[in-house]
Amino acid sequence: MSPRRKRRSNGAIAAAFKTCAKERRSAFIPFLVAGDPSLEATPDLLRALVAGGADVIELGVAFSDPIADGPTIQRASHRALAAGSSLSAVLGIVERHREELGVPIVLFTYYNPVHARGVENFAAQAAASGVDGVLCVDLPPDEGLRELQPALEERGVDSIYLIAATSTRERIDRAAAASNGFVYYTARSDVTGEREDLIPTLAREVKRVRRRVRLPVAVGFGISTPEQVEEVAQVAHGVVVGSSLVRLVEENAAEADLAARLERRVTELTAPLRR
Amino acid sequence: MKVRTPLAAAALEPDEGGRYGVYGGRYAPETLMAPLEELSRAYDKLRRKRTFQRRLNHLLEHYVGRPTPLYFAERLTEHLGGARIYLKREDLLHTGAHKINNALGQVLLAKEMGKTRIIAETGAGQHGVATATAAALLGLDCVVYMGEEDMRRQRLNVYRMQLLGAEVAAVDAGSRTLKDAINEAFRDWVASFADTHYVLGTVTGPEPYPRMVRQFHSVIGSEARRQLRRLAGTPDPDVAVACVGGGSNAMGLFSAFLDRPDVLLVGVEAGGRGPELGDHAARFSGGTLGVLHGARTLVLQDEEGQVVGTHSVSAGLDYPAVGPEHVFLHDEGQIEFTSATDQEAIEGFHLLSATEGILPALESAHAIAEVTRRAPGMDGDQVILVNLSGRGDKDVESVLEYDAGDAE
Secondary structure, three states: OOOOOOOOOOOHHHHHHHHHHHOOOOEEEEEEEOOOOOOOOHHHHHHHHHHHOOOOEEEEOOOOOOOOOOHHHHHHHHHHHHOOOOHHHHHHHHHHHHHHHOOOEEEEEOHHHHHHHOHHHHHHHHHHHOOOEEEEOOOOHHHHHHHOHHHHHHOOOEEOOEEEOOOOHHHHHHHHHHOOOOEEEEOOOOOOOOOOOOOOOHHHHHHHHHHHOOOOEEEEOOOOOHHHHHHHHOOOOEEEEOHHHHHHHHHOOOOOOHHHHHHHHHHHHHHHHHO | OOOOOOOOHHHHOOOOOOEEOOEEOOOOOHHHHHHHHHHHHHHHHHHOOHHHHHHHHHHHHHHHOOOOOEEEOHHHHHHHOOOEEEEEEHHHOOOOEOHHHHHHHHHHHHHHOOOOEEEEEEOOOHHHHHHHHHHHHHOOEEEEEEEHHHHHHOHHHHHHHHHOOOEEEEEOOOOOOHHHHHHHHHHHHHHHOOOEEEEOOOOOOOOOHHHHHHHHHHHHHHHHHHHHHHHHOOOOOOEEEEEOOOOHHHHHHHOOOOOOOOOEEEEEEEEEOOOOOOOOEOHHHHOEEEEEOOEEEEEOEOOOOOEOOOOOOOHHHOOOEOOHHHHHHHHOOOEEEEEEEHHHHHHHHHHHHHHHOOOEOHHHHHHHHHHHHHHHHOOOOOEEEEEEOEEOHHHHHHHHHHHHHHHO
C-alpha cells in the first residue's frame, strides 16, 4: 500500500467521488478543450456536461505541442489556440463559472503553460479562480513533487498524476502517494483518441492499480461509447471520456444547438452509471 | 590566455534525474517513464561494455570514415586576414554530416536492447538519413518523421531515406518543421516502445538523451584535439566555433575543451530574418525558460507558454528549444552564444565554397559566418577551430532559391 500523508485539499474532488460511492456508481469525468470552438461557447458546453451528468470536469488547456494527444485533441487544441484560448483565458472561465457549475474542475494540460506563468503565480491564480485539481500530462511525480505540487498543496489545489500500463510498482506507489483527489489510469499505451475496443486486460490492469492505491482510480484513454463506459465502470471509480466529446464539438461546432447535442451525448454516456 | 574558469569535472555530469543545474530533467508522459528508465539503464550498461565499444569503434572507422580530417583552411585564412582557421571535416563522414555518430551508436544500442524497429525525427534530413542508414546496416525497420515544410526544402534527402528502406512519414501539424516531427515521433513511441527505439537526434529530450547523444559525438572534439596538436602545434585552439540547433555537433566538439581554460567556446544560433519573435531560432537572445520535449531549457515561446514558430534558412537549426546542457554551460560562463542571420549564413556558404572548394551545410555555414566576423580581429598566430558539421549538397536548391529571391 502506498504511504499517504494528510495534506491540504479543498476536498471538492474527494467529496464528488464520495457522493458517487454513496450512490454505488462510478463518477463520470468528461474532458473538453477550453476555447474550442470559441471561448464564448465554452461556458454553455460546460453547463451541458453538468446537465448530462458530469461529476468532475477535466478542462483541457490547449498547448502548442501536445505530444501525448492523438489527432482529435490536436485539432481541438489548434482551434482553441486560434480562437484565442490560453491558460489566462481558461482561468478566467473557471473563475466566472465554477460556482454556478457546481462540480469540481481539474485543469488538464501540459507543463509549459503552467511553468511560463511561474508555479507560485499559477497556484495562487488557480486557487483563487476555483480550480480544484491540476494534471500536467508531461509532469510525472518525479518532477512534479518538487516543482509544482508544493505550491498547489499550500493553496488546497489537488495534484493528480497519471498511472500507465507501463508503470512499475514503484511508479504506481509514487503516483499514488503524490496524488490528491484521484489518480488517472491511462487505459492504453497510446496517444489519446477513440478506439473500437477496450484492451482485453483492462479489468486486470485496473485491479492491479487499485490494489496499491487508496485514492479513487479514474480510467481514461479510448473510451467513447455507453457500452465502454459501463464496462469500465465495473472496475473503476471514475470513467473519463475525452476524444469522442471533443469530436462531437468539432463536428457540430457550427450548429446553433451544439450545447444541446453535447448534453444529449453525455446523458447517453452516463445512462449506464445511473441504472 | 585564460578566457574562462572551467567547472569541476563533477559539475559537467548531469545528476541522476538528468539535470544540469536547473535544466534538463525528464518531463515525459507517464507511459514513457518506464521505457526511459529502461533506456538509461541499458545505455549505462552498454557504454561500459568493451564489446559494444569495440563494435561501435570498428563501424565508425571502417563504415563511417573516422577519424575525419582536420583541415587548415589556408585560403579562407588568407582571405580573412587574421587567425588561422582549422575545419573539423565532419562533412566528410558517410551520409554527409556528424549525425551518423549518434545515429549509429543509438541503433546499435537498440539492437542490443532487442528492439526491431527504429523511429526518428528529422529537420534538414541529415539525422533521418543517418538513422535510416544505420537501420539498413543493422537490419532494423525504420520510420522517419519529417515536417512537410522540411520535406519540401530537403526533397533529395527524403528520397535518400526512402532508398535506404525507411518510411518517411510526413508531419502536417503546426509549423510542419522539426519541432512537429519530434512531437509525432514521441506520439509513435508512446504506443510502440515495446519493440521500438526512438533515436532522438540531438542533445535535448528527456534523460538520458542529452548525455547519451553528447557522448556519441564527443569523438569529434577528442579527435580534433589530437589533430590540432599535430597540425597546429597546440591541442587547444583560441576559439572553437560550432552552430547550435539542438546543439549536438557543438556539444561533441566543445566536450573536449570544457576543462581547458584558454579555449573560448562559441555557439552560433540561427538569426533567421531578424530579431523579431518568429523570425529566428536564437533561443539565447529571444528564449525564456520552459519545458519542451522532455527537458527544461530555453524555449522560444509567448507569455502564455505557447511555443512560437521559428525561422531559419537552415532546416537543421529551425527549432524553438536548445539542449539543456548548453543553457547550463552558458549560465556558468563556459560557452558564449551568438547568432548569424540567413543572409550571413548564405554569404558564409558562398565564401567557403569559393575559397576552399567546400560546400558547407547551411547549418555549418552559420559557424563560418561567425568565423568571418571573428578571425580578422585576431592575430595570425591564433587558432580558430570550426566544426564543419555537414556538407552542403543538400542545400544547393535552398541556396539557389535564396539567391534568386535576393536578386529580385
